[in-house]
Amino acid sequence: MVEIKDLHKSFDGNVVLDGVSFKVEDAENMVVFGRSGTGKSVLLKCMIRLMDSDSGDVFIQGKDVFKLNLKELNELRKDIGFLFQGAALYDSMSVRENLEFPLKRNFDLEQKEIDERIHFVLESVSLLEAIDKMPSELSGGMRKRIGLARSIITKPKLMLYDEPTTGLDPITSKEISVLINELQHALKMTSIVVTHDLLCAKIIADRAIVLDDGKIVKEGSINELVNADEPLLKNFFSDKIIEHNGSMK
Amino acid sequence: MNGSSVTDRLFGVTIQRLNDFFTMVGGLTSFTGRFLKEVFLPPYEIEEIRKHMIELGMKTLPIVGVTGFILGLVLAMQLNPVLKRFGAEAFLPGSVGISIVRELGPVICALIFAGRVSSGIGAELGSMRVTEQIDAMEVSGVNPFRFLVVTRVFATTFILPILTVYVIFISLIGAYIAVVLVQNMTWAYYLDRVIFSVEFGDAIPGISKTFVFGYIVGLVGAYKGYTAENGTEGVGKASTSAVVVSSLLILIFDMVLVKLTLWIWPTVK
Numbered sequence: 001m002v003e004i005k006d007l008h009k010s011f012d013g014n015v016v017l018d019g020v021s022f023k024v025e026d027a028e029n030m031v032v033f034g035r036s037g038t039g040k041s042v043l044l045k046c047m048i049r050l051m052d053s054d055s056g057d058v059f060i061q062g063k064d065v066f067k068l069n070l071k072e073l074n075e076l077r078k079d080i081g082f083l084f085q086g087a088a089l090y091d092s093m094s095v096r097e098n099l100e101f102p103l104k105r106n107f108d109l110e111q112k113e114i115d116e117r118i119h120f121v122l123e124s125v126s127l128l129e130a131i132d133k134m135p136s137e138l139s140g141g142m143r144k145r146i147g148l149a150r151s152i153i154t155k156p157k158l159m160l161y162d163e164p165t166t167g168l169d170p171i172t173s174k175e176i177s178v179l180i181n182e183l184q185h186a187l188k189m190t191s192i193v194v195t196h197d198l199l200c201a202k203i204i205a206d207r208a209i210v211l212d213d214g215k216i217v218k219e220g221s222i223n224e225l226v227n228a229d230e231p232l233l234k235n236f237f238s239d240k241i242i243e244h245n246g247s248m249k
Numbered sequence: 250m251n252g253s254s255v256t257d258r259l260f261g262v263t264i265q266r267l268n269d270f271f272t273m274v275g276g277l278t279s280f281t282g283r284f285l286k287e288v289f290l291p292p293y294e295i296e297e298i299r300k301h302m303i304e305l306g307m308k309t310l311p312i313v314g315v316t317g318f319i320l321g322l323v324l325a326m327q328l329n330p331v332l333k334r335f336g337a338e339a340f341l342p343g344s345v346g347i348s349i350v351r352e353l354g355p356v357i358c359a360l361i362f363a364g365r366v367s368s369g370i371g372a373e374l375g376s377m378r379v380t381e382q383i384d385a386m387e388v389s390g391v392n393p394f395r396f397l398v399v400t401r402v403f404a405t406t407f408i409l410p411i412l413t414v415y416v417i418f419i420s421l422i423g424a425y426i427a428v429v430l431v432q433n434m435t436w437a438y439y440l441d442r443v444i445f446s447v448e449f450g451d452a453i454p455g456i457s458k459t460f461v462f463g464y465i466v467g468l469v470g471a472y473k474g475y476t477a478e479n480g481t482e483g484v485g486k487a488s489t490s491a492v493v494v495s496s497l498l499i500l501i502f503d504m505v506l507v508k509l510t511l512w513i514w515p516t517v518k
Contacts, residue, residue, distance in 0.1 A: 050384050074390040088385035091376070103390040154389070 001026045001158060001190045002047070007056035008227045009042055009214075016042050016051070017212035024192060029184055031079070031201040033225070034211035040194040043211070044160050047192070049073060057195060060158060063230070078106050081156035081189075085163045087147030089135040095122075095146055096131050102154050124183060141172035143237035145179070152183060159184070159191040165200045177203040198226075198237065210236070276335070282470045284402055287395045295399045301404035307413060309365050316361050318513035320353060321345065321423030329431050338432060342439050343446025345424040350447050351455045354417040356503055360461035362409055363495040367470035370401055371491030374474025375484035383475070398475060402467035409463030410456055454510040461506065462499050469495040 002024040009017040016039035024030045032041045045051040046081060047058050049065050058065040089098050097120045105111055109117075116171050121238055122128040127146040135143060144164065164180060165173035177200040184191055184204065193204055201208060210225060210233060211216045218225055218233055226237045325345050333339050374397060377383050386393040425439050470491040477487040 045384075048388055065273060077388055077390045081387045082390070084381045084385055084387070086380055088381040090382055090385075091380075092373075102391070106390045 001028070001058040001061065002192065003057075004043075005057045005059070006172070007016045007043070007058065008054045009039065009046055009051065010054060015214050017046070017056075020056070020211070020214070020216055022209055022216060022219065024190055027188050027190055029181075029204050029206045030195065031205035031222070032166075032192065032211060033196070033201065033208055033236070034194075036196075038211045039214050040211055041162050044082075044162050044192065044194055048077065048082060048160065074106075077211075078154060079157045081151030081159045083144070083147050083151045083159070083164055085166055087135075087143040088136075088148055089143055089150070091135050092163045093135075094131075095127075095133050095135070095138075096100065098135070098146065099150055099153055102150065106154065117153050121153045124152070125149045125179060141168055141176065144168065144176055147226040148176075148179065148183070152187060152189075155187065157189060159189045161191065161193040161195070163195055164193065165195060165197045170199075173197060174199060174203070176200075180204055180205060198222075267418075269406045275467050276476060277468065279471055280398075280475075281470060283394060284399060284468065287392070287399050288403065289332040290395070292395075294396060296302040296473075297396065297400040298304045298403050302408045305366050306408045306412060309362055309367075309408075310415070312365060313358050313361050313412055314419050316357060317354065317419035318423040320357055320416075320421030321349060323423075324353065324420075325347060325424035325427035329427070339442075341428055341432070342424070342434075342442035344422065345428075346443035347451055349417055349420045349424070349425075351451045352503075353508075354420055355413050355455050355459045355462065356499065359409060359459060359466070359499045360496055362405075362412060362463070363466045363499060364492050366405060367427055367466045367473075367491040367495040368488045370405075370467065370470030371473040371477075372484055374471055375399075375477030375487035376474075378475060378477045379480050379484060381440055394475075398471040401471055402464060405467030405470075406460055406463040409466065410459045411455060413459045434472075450514060454506070454514060458503065458506045458510075461502055465498045465502060466495050469498065479487045 004023075005021050007017050007020040008015075018038075020043060022030075029040065031154060032040050032043065042051060046053045047060070047065065049058075049068075053066065054068070060076060061079065063072070065073070065076070075126075080118050089095075095103065096118060099121065100114055103114050104118065108236060117195075119128065122131060125148055127142060127145050130138060131141060131145065133234070135146070138146065148164075161180065165176050168176060176198070180193070180200075181203050183189075190206070193201070195201055204244075208220065208222055209216050210227055212232060218228055218230065228237075229232070256479045304426075325341060328344055328348075329338065329341055332341055332344065374383070377397070383397070386396065419441060421440075425436060427432075428434055428439060471488040473491040473494070476482075477483040
C-alpha cells in the first residue's frame, strides 16, 4: 500500500529526514514515534506531497507520488484522508459545509447520497447534533472528531493522522484513539499515525517505528519498542509510561 | 557605539530591507503569473466570486459612503473661497465634479477599500495558512489557489469600480450640501452644471483605473495571507503589510495610469 524509499528532506541545511525507508501493508496501522522536531509531520507532508522531498521516493498504491502530475496527484489524494494536528476545519463554513466540501468538489454525487454520508460520519463520531454548528462553537475534542469525520467521508483507503490526540485531555485522547481504532477496523483502511501518545499508539498500532535525527532507529510492535534496551528508547518510553500510567488513573 | 559600527548596522538594515523588497516584488510577480494562468482554467468558481463580491461590497459600502460624503462636502467648502477670490464661484459644481470623478473619488475609494479589504483578505488567508486549512484543501484534491485567491482577486477587481461610482455619487451629494450652504442653487441646476462640466473623457479613465486598483487590493492581500508564516504573529504582519503595500501600489499605479491616460487620450488634457 505505502512504500517509502530513502527519503531525504532538509530545511536551510538542517537535516530533518535522513534516508527514511519503510513499508506499510494494506489495512495495517503503523505508528510513527519520535521527539519533537524529528521530522514526523514532515514525513507525512512529504508522503502526500504537501512538501517536496530533496530525494527519495514515496509509493502509494504503486504510484510514485513525486512523479505524478497535479491531475494524477489529486486523483490519488481522493483515496487518502488526512487528519491535521489542529483538525484544520474551514472556519468560514459550518460543520455540514465542511463535510460537504470534499464530496461536492471531487465526486459527482446526488445531494441525497451526500446527506447520507454526512449523517453516517457524524453518527460514527457521535456528533450528529453539531451538524449546523460553526467550528468556533466546537471544543478541541469535537473539532478533532469533525476533522476525522471529514477525512473519512470520502471513504479513503489510506488515512494519515498528524498527532491526533495532541492538546486533548487524557479521557478525550483515549476516546479519540478508540474511535480511530474502531473506524480503522470498520472501514478497513491503512493508516499511518504520527503521535507522542503511548496510549493512543497502544490502542491503534499494529506496528511502530521510532524516528530520531531524521533516521528510523527502531521498528517493531509497541511492546518490542517499549521493552527495547537502547538508551534512547528507554529514555523516550520511560517518560511516556509515566504519562500513560498517570493518564490511566 | 562608534561611527563605523553604526554605518555597518545601517548598511546591513538597508541591504535586508532591499532584499525583502525585491523578494516581495518577485513574489507578487510570480503570484500574478499564477493568477493569470489559473483564472482561465475551469472549474470557474462563479458562486464563490458572487459571494465575495456581495460580502466585500456590503462590508465596505458604509465606510466608503461616509468617506465620500465628507470628501465632497469638504472639497466644496475648501474650493468655494478660492474660486471666490478669482470671481469664479459659478464654476464650483464643475470643479468639484471634475476633481471627484477624475481623481479623488477613485483614489480615496481605493485607499479605503485597501484598508478594509486587503487587510481582511490578508488576515483570513493568513489564518487559514497557519492553521493548515489551505493544506487541508489541497489534500482534499481542491486547488486552494483557484478557490481562495482567484475568486477574491476577481471579486475585488470588479466590485471596486461599482463602489467607486457609488462614492462619486455620494460625494456629489455631499458637495451639493456645501454649495447650498454658501450659494442659492437648486439640485437640478447643480447637477446640470456637474454633467455639463464632466466629460466622458473624465469619467472613463477615472472609473477604469479602479479595475487596476481593485486587482492590486485583492492580489496583495491574497499574496500576503497565502504566504504567511510564523503563526499568529505572521497573520498580524500579513494583515498590516497588505494594507501598506496595496495603498502604496495604488498611489504608484495612479501616477502611472494618469500619465498613460494623458498620453493615449489627449482629449482629456
